[in-house]
Amino acid sequence: MQIRALLALPLALVALPAAAQQDAPPDMQEAQPDAPAAPPHKGFFARLKDEEDGKFDFSDILAKGGFLPMPILITEPAVDGGFGLAAAFFKKDPEHPRQITKTAVAAFKTGNGSYGYGAFRAGYLFGGRLDYKVGVGRGKITLATYPGFAPGGVEYTNHYDYGVLGSAMWHFEDARFSAGPLLDFRKLRSQLDLGNAPQLPDKFAGDFSRTLHTGALGFGFHFDDRDNPITPTRGTNAYMQAKFNRGAFGSDRDYTLYAIESYSFDRIAPRWRIGQKLEMKAIRGDFPAYFAPSIDLRGVQAGRYQGMNMASSELELSWQASPRWSLLGFGGVGETDGGDRRVYKDSGAIFAGGVGFRYRIARKLGMDAGVDFAYGPGGFVFYLQFGHAWSFGMD
Incomplete structure (x- = not known):
């Protein structure tokens, strides 16, 4: 499910340091025997302006470890829209500007009854040699799947008692390259909406109406030389990974997920940028049907096109209309x-x-926000974006 968000005004602010006070000139000391007090801290709205161009900006709040409450407007047709709220925290290492620690907690509810809540954190250890990501969540997701024998779709609901995902990537001497373990553990109960379901093959129906434990360990190899991890303008983020669900790791079924993804960015003129996404995924073994990879493109309904193998590519061309705005x-x-x-x-x-x-x-963080208007086989849809549209796939 694709979730896109815009920023709202922050509920919590981090105070900015007061400007250094200058001594009064000697000829003014008698007329003003008492030195003036330090200038007061900036007011609420002054803190939301950039000192360089005076425009609306959250840099000083986020770079110092502040947080933003972010309303989540879900526009994905597959879940009938919805709403949620997230609190996102960002902290930049002043000695290593690319190392931005991100922490978020969020909850959402959709028009078809889906809901979820959880927390996520991504950061760095050992002077940046190790970057880690961990997320935990719980919820209920109702979607439709479209097997060959039911082209009109079959609706199902997965109740997640918990989901835990994580990775720890160690950077080599050439810090652009990293590798490390992955983990993915879940417990869910699945059920079919038999009200609109046709006669289902036993092998397909057997994936539902039961509790499933998944337990996967895996390994990933990454390359990353982006100029900015939030809204890149140059560089490449690419990775290969495999996750092995096995009984030895607590999984009820043995299957393997493979992924190769690449996100590249460059400037082709002073005001023009180009980006390209390449994505290939595959699943093998005794996998539940609803875990089969699906096409993930702006304008394509989530989960609408699934298979054992999936490949997709997306091209994006940006024009910088001004230092702040781009189309x-x-x-x-x-x-x-x-x-x-x-x-x-x-x-x-x-x-x-x-x-x-x-x-x-x-x-100061190179962070964009905006809206995308897309059209695909299912019609028109729009997405609210925080960071790059591909941020959820980039590692």
């Missing part, structure tokens, strides 16, 4: 292969695209 256009294509289990049909080429705009909401 962009994007388009992508994806395809799934049903594989030898034949639960899903081959999707064929699926196209989607659209336009959007961004505002540089935190200049």
Whole structure:
């Protein structure tokens, strides 16, 4: 499920240091025997302005460890829209500007009854040689899946008692390269909405109406030379990873997930930037049907096109209209292969695209926020973006 958010005014602020006071000139000391008090701290709204251009900006709050409450407006048609709230904390290491520790807690509820809440943290240890990510969550997700024998879709609900995901990547001497272990543990109860379901094959129906424990350990290899981890303008973020769900790790079923993803950014002119996303995913073994990879493009309904193999690519072109504002256009294509289990049909080429705009909401962190308007096979949809649109996939 794709969730996009804009920023709201912060509820908590971090005080800015007072400006250094200058001594009064000698000829003024008798007329003003008492030195003036230190200037007061900036007012509420003054702290939301950038000292360089005077524009609305959250840099001073976020860079010093402040947080933002972020309303979450869910526009994904697959869950009938929804709303939520997140508190996001950012802290930049002054000696290593690219090392930004991010912490977030969030909760949401959607129009079809789905809900969830959880916490996430990404940071650095050992002087930046190790970067880690960990997230925990709980909730209920109702979606539709579209197997070959039910092209109109079958609705199902997964009740997650818990989900725990994490990674720890050690950086080599060339810090652009890193590698390390991955973990993914979940407990969920799945059920079918039999009210609109056709006669289902036993092998498919057997994935539902039961409690499932998944336990996966894996390994990832990463390359990252982006100029900014939140809203990149140059560089590449690429990784290969595999997660092995096995009984030895507490999983009820043995299956493996593979992923290769690449996100590249560059400037092609002073005001023009280009970005490209390449994504390939595969699943093998005794996997639950609803865990099969699906096409993830702006304008494509989440989970609409699934298969044992998935490949997609998206291209984005941005024009910097001013130091703060930019306009962009994007388009992508994806395809799934049903594989030898034949639960899903081959999707064929699926196209989607659209336009959007961004505002540089935190200049010192290089952070943008904005809106994308996309059109795909299911019609029109819009997304509220915080950071780059591909942030959820980039590692």
